[in-house]
Each structure stands twice: as structure tokens, then as C-alpha cells.
Amino acid sequence: MTVSEPLLGVAQKEGDTCARARGKPTRRFDAAALDGLEILLVRLTRACGGVLATLLLASQYWLLNGAHWSGVWLVGLALVCSMSLLPVRGYKGFAKHDVRALRIVYAVLGSVLVTLFIVLFMWVGNLPLLPAVMYLELTLALVLLWLLAGWVVDKLTRSWDRKVRLVIVGAGEQGVAISRYMTENESGIEVIGFIDDRQSRIDCSNLPFPMLAGGTAQLEQLPADVDGVVIALPNQAGDRVSSLATRLRGQLGNVYLAPDEPVLGHAFVNRPTQGPGNMLLLGMNPLPIEARLIKRAFDITFAFCVLTLFLPLGLIIAVLIRLESPGPVLFTQKRYGLRNCMFDIYKFRSMRFDADSASKAINLTQRTDSRVTRVGNFLRRTSLDEFPQFINVLLGHMSVIGPRPHPPGVMAGDRTYETVIVDFVERYKVRPGITGWAQVNGLRGNTFTEESLTERFVYDVQYIENWSPELDLWIVFKTMFGGFGGANAF
Numbered sequence: 001m002t003v004s005e006p007l008l009g010v011a012q013k014e015g016d017t018c019a020r021a022r023g024k025p026t027r028r029f030d031a032a033a034l035d036g037l038e039i040l041l042v043r044l045t046r047a048c049g050g051v052l053a054t055l056l057l058a059s060q061y062w063l064l065n066g067a068h069w070s071g072v073w074l075v076g077l078a079l080v081c082s083m084s085l086l087p088v089r090g091y092k093g094f095a096k097h098d099v100r101a102l103r104i105v106y107a108v109l110g111s112v113l114v115t116l117f118i119v120l121f122m123w124v125g126n127l128p129l130l131p132a133v134m135y136l137e138l139t140l141a142l143v144l145l146w147l148l149a150g151w152v153v154d155k156l157t158r159s160w161d162r163k164v165r166l167v168i169v170g171a172g173e174q175g176v177a178i179s180r181y182m183t184e185n186e187s188g189i190e191v192i193g194f195i196d197d198r199q200s201r202i203d204c205s206n207l208p209f210p211m212l213a214g215g216t217a218q219l220e221q222l223p224a225d226v227d228g229v230v231i232a233l234p235n236q237a238g239d240r241v242s243s244l245a246t247r248l249r250g251q252l253g254n255v256y257l258a259p260d261e262p263v264l265g266h267a268f269v270n271r272p273t274q275g276p277g278n279m280l281l282l283g284m285n286p287l288p289i290e291a292r293l294i295k296r297a298f299d300i301t302f303a304f305c306v307l308t309l310f311l312p313l314g315l316i317i318a319v320l321i322r323l324e325s326p327g328p329v330l331f332t333q334k335r336y337g338l339r340n341c342m343f344d345i346y347k348f349r350s351m352r353f354d355a356d357s358a359s360k361a362i363n364l365t366q367r368t369d370s371r372v373t374r375v376g377n378f379l380r381r382t383s384l385d386e387f388p389q390f391i392n393v394l395l396g397h398m399s400v401i402g403p404r405p406h407p408p409g410v411m412a413g414d415r416t417y418e419t420v421i422v423d424f425v426e427r428y429k430v431r432p433g434i435t436g437w438a439q440v441n442g443l444r445g446n447t448f449t450e451e452s453l454t455e456r457f458v459y460d461v462q463y464i465e466n467w468s469p470e471l472d473l474w475i476v477f478k479t480m481f482g483g484f485g486g487a488n489a490f
Helices: 029-066 072-085 096-124 132-157 175-183 216-221 236-249 289-324 376-382 391-396 424-430 452-467 469-480
Strands: 164-169 190-195 226-229 256-259 329-338 342-348 400-401 434-435
Touching: 029 132, 029 289, 072 096, 096 132, 164 175, 175 190, 226 236, 236 256, 236 424, 289 342, 289 376, 289 391, 289 400, 289 469, 342 391, 376 434, 391 400, 391 434, 400 469, 424 452, 434 469
Parallel strands: 164 190, 164 226, 226 256, 400 434
Antiparallel strands: 329 342
């Protein structure tokens, strides 16, 4: 979310009794992402421990036999994999001395399991078994390396702020009760303030947290380090809750619906446990941090290789475009991206250049459209006009695989996309893609009807909820062998 000036503060109207709150610097990761990063860091340090253990084994073997061990690299690979793939334990909520004891016990158990796995691996792989004393040394070394890895991660992550920073919409009885409940019972949550359209009727001096400037009309100007918004409005305000949730899910990503029980003195019991404080998360969860990192690494590698290989053909296409019609080679257009933020998408220009096109309404391309050039017709039918979007991938605007981005104001039938499908913003829990699950299932081109848009949305949601590296590779494979053209490409 892009903001000009954070509104983490209180309106300074004359006679306003609310105190001003100071904003904190923007964080790069939310609490869930930091937890995921710590898990990755633990696995990385354990993998390094496996490398050190391999070097120890190789040196001990050389001292005992005076010869090089040909199978050491296989054993080393098994050590690294087994060390890094074992589960990572957090032990949240335990006392410090219990955590230390549990870590030692888990390090011993894990090291014994890894050693037994190595013995089995060498036996099955027909590798010469080592003396028993070497396996004992390996176990002791793994225990020390395991504990050292945990200590290193603790040092590196000690300063991380893992609190989930939430804003509560609604400063009435329900919102105040929820904020107090979370403060007393949820140590991982930080309530930074309230937002309410009825500020003039609320005594801010009695609120446990400050009233933030503006009302719900200025929610898009919340500071970028807010992890989510809690809608704490009465059940009678169903239409308002629905309207707010629809708007906020596109801007903030995580929007939670708080129950009415705390007002009656009850805890958050029998509620879905999808969000902090057992609150109901409206919409889908974003991809976990591990998935985001894997997906981004694949995007950068794949996009760089494609652009390098495509460069000669791209130069030829650029020349042909300029020879046929005057104007720029690349066409740019505003599109919605991750978290509903706008970006400039790049495509090879396939239509005659119109200097005033930016100020005109979006007009979807029709069959035999007179605006499309001969070169452009070929580019559109073969999807070669999309290749400059790999630049968008490298810039972080897009992904190789994901829901296709749409321009603002585009319509399916007589209504805009967001009007046809209230949950349309859920597609932007991930970066939009050059190709996607809907496209390789035949849903390419424009969406002239509400039925075609709904069908495409179903495929997009299915992709997000079931993302995996193998699904991305399968989509790439299907795109390369049959996904570039199609009856709807014009």
C-alpha cells in the first residue's frame, strides 16, 4: 500500500481531548513473516552444521585410515538434508528454563535420529560402515552444532519485533472490550488505536488506546506497518461491515471480524482460529513466507533467463513495430497488482499509437479490431506482446505465474469486475502473473461476460489456495506446449 503521509495520529481539532500517537517506521515483514524467516534461518544454520559434521567425519576417517573417503560427499548430502528437514520447535509460552531444557532434549533426540539415518543410508547405499566410535563422535558433534545453531538464531532474531500491529474499527463498547481482551490475553498483538466515524460523540479520554486521525473514509492512508484491521461493529451493522471488509481487503490484505462475545464478558471461544485472538479472517490467507521466497527466487531466475534468450527476437520485433507504425515500441498501462496497488505493465505495442489513449476509458479489444496493426495481430495471437512483462517480474511488480492483472475500470458485460465479484480483490493476495492456472485451462483473452469472469476467478482462487512449486512448473509446461495461442487470443 502506497501512502503519502501516515495518519497514525489524532486529529488536532480545537478542543480535541485525544492525545497524539507517534507512528513507527515501516517494517518490511509482518509478525507471521518474521516467524517464517526464523524457521528458514534455523534450517540454514542446521544445514551449515551438517557441512561441519561432514568435514569432521572426513578428517577422522583420514586420521584412522590415512586415505581419502570417496563416499564422503554422499554422506554429507544426507547429513545436510536430514539436519535441515527435521521439524523446528518454538516452545512458545514456556518458562525460559523449560525452553532451555526442551531444546537440549530435542537436540539429543534429533542428533540420534540423524546418526541412525546416516547408518541406514550407508548400509542401504552399500557404503563401507565406519567404526562405532566415529558414529558416537558424530552424535556428540551434532548435539553441539544443533545447540550452536539455536544460539546463533536467537542472537540474530532477538531484536525482531514480532507483534501483530492492529487498528480497531469501532471505538464503541465492543471495540473497547476487544482491545482490552487482546492486551490482557494476547501478548503477540499490539493495538495501535481506534478509527471511528463518530469521533465527536466519543470521549477519547476513556479509550485505552488513542483515536487515530480521520474516519473510515481515510483508511487507505493508514501507516504501512499496520498488519491488519479489526472490524468491531455490532451485528446489526451488517451492510456497513460488508462494505468496509470489501474495501479493506484490497488495501490492507488482512481484515479480521471480531465477535460480540467479549462485550458480554466471554472470551473468544468456539471461534475460527485463523487470525490473532481467534478472530475470523475475512478472505484467504496470503502465501507463507517460505512460499513467497521460493516463488520470488523462481521468478527472478526464470525471468532473467527468458529475457536473455529472447533479446535477439525482441530487437527484431521492436524494429518491425516501428517500421509499420509510428510511436513507442513498448506500451504501458496501469494495472492492479499485489495488495491492489497500481503499477505500469509493459507490453509490445500492438495497436496504432494514440497519444490521448491514457485519458480515454478502457475499451477491450474486439475481433478484427481496426486499431490492431498487422504485426500487432501476430504478436497478440502468439502472446509475444506479453514478453516485456518479464521486466515487470524482475522489478517485483509481477510473477511468472499468477492471476492476470486487470486495468482500473474494465468491465465484464455492463459492470466492473469488482461489482460483479465482491471478492475479486482476493486475487491480489499474490503477485499477478504473465500466465496462470485460468489461462492454461483455456480462459485467455478478454472477459466480455460476467460468466467468463466468474469462471476465471474460480481458477485464480483455486491456484492461490493450492499453490506449490510443482503447480507453478506444471503451468509453465502447459503454457510452453499449447498455452501461447488459442481461440480467445486476438
